[in-house]
């Protein structure tokens with residue numbers, strides 16, 4: 001038994017700092033409800049930056065509400081859109097987005113490697 005001070009390479013599950021490493025296409029279930037209708041929120045990252053350790057954190061997310069209607073249903077879309085942000089210029093989305101980005105930066109790093117090795 002010898003003391004190890006370096007982290008083993010290539011084992012994402014070994015992080016004991018509370019940081020999880022996930023695939024870049026992971027969809028997150030967000031605990032905060034939709035600020036407009038109270039529905040369930042999911043988020044997936046679409047932009048990343050590298051931290052000091054060369055690991056990637058999300059800087060931009062796609063956030064969606066579970067009550068989003070089908071794209072085909074124009075009428076439903078229109079009323080959903082009115083309900084979801086037209087009144088406040090999406091202010092509540094921006095705040096939610098900012099909050100999730102910040103908490104993910106503290107807790108989640110992304111594995112971007114497999115995105116450029118698709119055969």
Ligand SMILES: [Zn+2]
Pocket residue numbers: 034035036037038039065066067084
């Ligand atoms: Zn909603």
